[in-house]
Amino acid sequence: MIGLPDPGDWEARKQRRAKKKAKATGAAGAAASPGAVPPQMTNPWETAARQLQEQRTDPAAVSAARPATTPEPSTAGPAAAPWAVVDEHSGAAFARRFGRGVLWALVGALALLGAKSVLVPKKAPAPAQQAAPAQSGPAYPADEARAVAARYARAYLAWDEKTPETRAAMLATVLPEGADTAAGWDGHGRQDVLAVEPGTVTPAAQRQARVRVDVLVRTPAPAAPPKPGTPAAPAPPAYWVGLDVPVVQAGGRVVISGPPGMVGVPASGPAAPELDGPQADAPFSDQTTETVKQFFTAYAAGQTETVTAPGAVVPPLPSGIALVAVESWTADQGGGADRTGTARVTWQLGGAHLEQSYRVRLTRVVAASAQRWQVAAVLGGTTT
Template sequence: MALGPTVRRVIGLPSAEDWEARREKRGKVKRGKSAPAVSAAGAPQPAAVNPWETAARQLQEQRTAPASASAAAAFASRPAPAPGSAPAPAAPWAMLDERSGSAFARRLGRGVLWTMVGAFALLGAKSVLLPKQTPAAPAQTTNPAQTGPVYPADEAQAVAARYARAYLSWDEATPETRAASLAAVLPAGADTKTGWDGKGKQDVLAVESGTVTPAAQKQARVRVDVLIRSVPAAPPKKGAPAAPVLPAYWVGLDVPVVQAAGRVIVTGPPGMVGIPAAGPKAPELTGPEADTAFGEQTTETVAKFFAAYAAGGDVEAVTAPGASVPPLPTGVLLVEVTSWTADKGSGADRTGTARVMWRTGGAQLEQTYRVELTRVTSADAQRWQVAALHGGTA
């Protein structure tokens, strides 16, 4: 690819004419260094004048001598060359003024070129020594309410259950019992009567803690369901009929608590709330597809297992090796296995659903189980045995 004269001057490359002048110069220098010529009479001829030296001397005189008529006369009065010598040729090259813009452009271009080369070299070394690291994936944004410490829900439920049992239990004959139980879960110096007028008698039969709802300033609200029964008072007069015994019933409490000094305490009286009479409508659940043939094949196996399970005897004889199925306590009797349905599947492990009728407490009670079976193989036979048992249909 040919380069223009401006580009060659910028990057310091000579032109075609410069190359030709240099080759001619080298040839003349070699001829000037050869042995001097000898005339026919045997006398050496005078050496030819070097045109390059003559041109350089002329250039030096032009720079130093003033541009006047005397300089021209001095130049004309120079001694003529010796007879027989060749006239001095004109200078084959021209000198450029170093103060011109071309010299500055050439130096600037070289500086820019070397700067770019150095920059690329540094970038290459950096990519080798310090490889680019892949930025870590941004952390998943969480709910601001979940960034703080987790509320101690277990402790809050335990404290609320103790408070609910003490709050709804009273006996006018021993009011100090209720006060001592409340003081353990209330702030120091709080009123241990908490609204009770000091009369009557009531027992708490069961307490069930529910949902913990955190609030601001380390507070929370704990739902507690309590089964209570009021005890009728003794008749005021001898021979008067006693008050009827009221049945036990469930009541709900919303207990306010707060976390303070590493503990959870009750901040004040709770609010009594009702309990829904029925739950929400259940979604439509689809059960597994049944395997009728396998169910008929393993019906006797399941019936033998539940007979041993209710008898409280040797359950290991009807369970697979390594299975752990503790027997039921004494007093629970098997009436019958109402139904057994095996799930569709394959392999050495299968599952099914059994409905069983028990007799306990003078009544019959039907329950549902998920039964896991495994195939046990011996040297001469194979059979199905129970590997695990779970209540319910899930």
């Protein structure tokens, strides 16, 4: 480290003035005791310069005042500077040099970045593609659309040339005001609608939608034979007709927006997937077969209260249905107080036999020291 910091030019001028007075004051300074208090200086750097000048002028006096172990500075050679440079051997010098290196490296990096921004202008980012705004507003009234389309299909496909006003009045309730209530009918013939089944609603733009409706119609036989030379095409007594009905929501209601189109009805459904059924419990099936038979006999007779578990509610079948036989009863594997199984039952109704399937749930009823199985619920079909 530097023995004393550089006092500046003004200190150098004061040192030169101090050299002129050195001879007069040198002896007094050397003879002064080490513990004497130096006179008050106007500037602390003048005192430091004066002491160094005294060391240069009279090294013997200074040597006598210093401890014996302190080496004397060399005065050989040209005139030495008033400040002595002492090498640092601690980590402070390394830390200072390292900090200066980091600072210069940062300055260089900033300079390179500035030059790059000038020589290679940054490209403007491409505008991001805006996502399509989500459709807002209330959902389409599908239930109302099905109801309106079903009413329209029933009126549209039912006509009688003897009472054309009936069809027109029914169509007017679902058509826009002022629409043609003939709806494409020429006013001849007769056709009856037996059933209407509304299906899928497909919404479209401008609050429109297309409703699929299946209609079961029947064309009665003509009252008189057709004229000679015009054979009538045979028509089935009843058949299904598909109808695509266009609707639109307007004024808070759904109305018919245009003429419909007849479409075909598939002759069969798609192939059903293979479903894994439950494993059978043969011993339990044999144990409860009589219980299941008694239930279905009472089920057809309208007396389910006597064969159902306490608290169970199983409405009886309507009159005119008689049990022919419980074809099979298979209980599922399981345990506990509730068990389920599948029953295949043949009924007699309408002069015919009809086989059906049921899922039956049994529950164990304990009374005193006895217990038995009774029906707690019955559901049609084989869905597990």
